Amino acid sequence: MLIGVDMTTANTPSNQPHEINLVACIPFIAWHAMLPLAFLIPFKWEYVAVAVGAYFVRMFAITAGYHRYFAHRAFKTNRVFQFILAFLAQTSAQKGALWWAANHRHHHRYSDQEEDIHSPARKGFFWSHIGWILVKKYEPTNYSAIKDFAKYPELVWLNEHFMVPPMVALAVTYAIGGLPWAFWAGVVSTVALWHGTFTINSLTHIFGSRRYVTTDTSRNNFFFALLTMGEGWHNNHHFHQNTANQGWFWWEIDATFYILKALAWLGVVSDLRLPSEQTKYCYLKYTDAQRAQLSAETKFNAWRTPPPPKTAPTPEATPVITLGAAPQPGQA
Ligand SMILES: [Zn+2]
Numbered sequence: 001m002l003i004g005v006d007m008t009t010a011n012t013p014s015n016q017p018h019e020i021n022l023v024a025c026i027p028f029i030a031w032h033a034m035l036p037l038a039f040l041i042p043f044k045w046e047y048v049a050v051a052v053g054a055y056f057v058r059m060f061a062i063t064a065g066y067h068r069y070f071a072h073r074a075f076k077t078n079r080v081f082q083f084i085l086a087f088l089a090q091t092s093a094q095k096g097a098l099w100w101a102a103n104h105r106h107h108h109r110y111s112d113q114e115e116d117i118h119s120p121a122r123k124g125f126f127w128s129h130i131g132w133i134l135v136k137k138y139e140p141t142n143y144s145a146i147k148d149f150a151k152y153p154e155l156v157w158l159n160e161h162f163m164v165p166p167m168v169a170l171a172v173t174y175a176i177g178g179l180p181w182a183f184w185a186g187v188v189s190t191v192a193l194w195h196g197t198f199t200i201n202s203l204t205h206i207f208g209s210r211r212y213v214t215t216d217t218s219r220n221n222f223f224f225a226l227l228t229m230g231e232g233w234h235n236n237h238h239f240h241q242n243t244a245n246q247g248w249f250w251w252e253i254d255a256t257f258y259i260l261k262a263l264a265w266l267g268v269v270s271d272l273r274l275p276s277e278q279t280k281y282c283y284l285k286y287t288d289a290q291r292a293q294l295s296a297e298t299k300f301n302a303w304r305t306p307p308p309p310k311t312a313p314t315p316e317a318t319p320v321i322t323l324g325a326a327p328q329p330g331q332a
């Protein structure tokens with residue numbers, strides 16, 4: 001895919017048409033088309049284990065790295081581990097960490113409004129799941145939206161050479177297990193990981209329940225939370241986006257957060273931000289009108305209609321508590 005350093009125009013509402021980048025589509029389509037080749041490789045459970053392992057290791061890097069760290073700064077870590085997180089996440093072939101996080105910040109800023117890049121409510125399932133990724137308009141990285149991490153030259157380099165990690169991962173798996181490992185980790189697992197990640201943009205705004213009133217269609221879904229290591233608690237997340245945990249109650253399984261807790265015990269990460277009790281339980285004080293709003297049906301493909309009025313408090317306004325030392329401004 002094409003990518004450039006555009007500090008001013010990327011990812012901003014404009015009259016630029018949604019022109020598909022056909023060249024960028026080729027590897028994306030080819031990876032899907034290659035899936036049946038799995039039947040040509042004599043089956044071994046070992047290959048399934050490799051694919052599943054590659055899926056969850058990289059899903060952790062996407063949810064903990066791309067999402068909770070780079071997009072939301074929900075915890076702190078050192079410069080070496082932030083690079084490792086970015087590199088590992090980029091082996092998923094979902095472009096650069098700074099590109100991903102900048103787009104995601106834009107999503108929260110305009111969730112399900114006209115400007116939202118991937119809103120299923122505004123532009124439908126297919127667009128939110130895959131379509132927006134394949135158009136030229138959203139290819140450049142909007143560095144102005146991710147200045148706090150764009151100050152690290154190694155992250156900018158990685159972001160602009162976003163195909164290096166997938167190529168390295170492919171070479172390593174080939175060196176260890178030959179063509180079968182490279183295929184099951186590099187193709188089968190990567191395609192599954194694409195759709196697992198895209199589910200956060202699409203299906204978690206369509207299927208599930210809503211506990212908190214937000215200005216978008218975000219939902220909580222147990223199954224998606226398993227598939228995405230905790231990202232399925234998307235309504236919690238949209239209500240308060242800067243917490244390191246997205247499952248806020250004991251039954252809301254959040255594998256990413258459990259691993260982050262373990263890494264905090266080991267001293268690799270710190271200052272995991274958590275929602276306050278006031279934030280978690282505020283739904284108990286909702287009015288009848290707010291409860292009705294939660295159960296209201298979502299209107300999809302509403303791109304021709306004006307956006308709904310904002311009625312809920314902004315997530316940023318709700319308080320958080322922090323595990324460990326108090327956060328320091330500017331600390332990554
Ligand atoms: Zn969302």
Ligand SMILES: [Zn+2]
Nearest residue numbers: 071104108241
């Ligand atoms: Zn988010």
